[in-house]
Amino acid sequence: MLIARLIADPDGLETRLDAVTAALEREGMHVALAQMTDFCGDVLQIALPAGDAGVVRRLIDEHFAPADVLVSQVNFRIPQLFVSDMDSTMIGQECIDELADFAGLKDQVSAITERAMQGELDFASALVERVGLLAGMPEATIDTCLADRIRPMAGAQQLVATLRAKGCRTVLVTGGFHHFADPIAAQLGFDHVVGNRLAVTDCRLTGELAGPIVDSSVKERVLRDESAKIGEGAVSLSAGDGANDIPMLRAATWGIAYRAKPKARAAADGAINRGDLTAILDLLGIPRDEWVAPSHG
Structure with missing residues (x-):
């Protein structure tokens, strides 16, 4: 069927x-x-x-x-696990591009980001190259960027809150950075966060990463590991928009491409191209009178 x-x-x-x-x-x-x-x-x-x-x-x-x-x-049925990408999926921006704008490097960094998301560049190499361009930036710039530039995608908070109310575990997994992902996850209500860490010395970015890189294989592994914790036959949902999300999209019971690049859209079971993220709730069959209203606190 x-x-x-x-x-x-x-x-x-x-x-x-x-x-x-x-x-x-x-x-x-x-x-x-x-x-x-x-x-x-x-x-x-x-x-x-x-x-x-x-x-x-x-x-x-x-x-x-x-x-x-x-x-x-x-x-x-209601998924037991939801694993989502962050940049251009749960938020409307690419954090590293916005951060680079403070250093006057947005065009240069954005071009690398776009090629990586299209699957034209190796993600890890592209990430290292972009982070290197941020060397010397004050760590405090991240807080300013977060407050001034980063906004949740329409429907993100309501999607996460409704899934959690239905007993679904929610995980934000990103090739972006914990400096951004941790406060965003708290704002949107995610249970857990996996991301990259920017190395900092004397309150300035070193241009390097601290720890292993979160790439497409890690995203897939997070989904599989979290599913295994739930048990055999766990029903999982994933969402993403770029080539780096493809293994995760394919590994889920349902992978949904949100306003995605062509390769990601082709790999997914579904796509959101018309509405906001709450369209996922409609497609899953969760009645609207059971949706959890977004918090404005």
């Missing part, structure tokens, strides 16, 4: 559903059921007795984009 849930522009929805149904039939996949769900009137659910999830995703993208979509080969 394959189940696809999607949220798209309601205008012409029936016509596009007819078109995607015909396209799926041409691929040898029969649509057994297609209807709006009870838990959220915006969510269209398409059920197929069997099929190729990748082809279903591709055809939905072709006919409904921009849409929020999740394709599953198991019945939907």
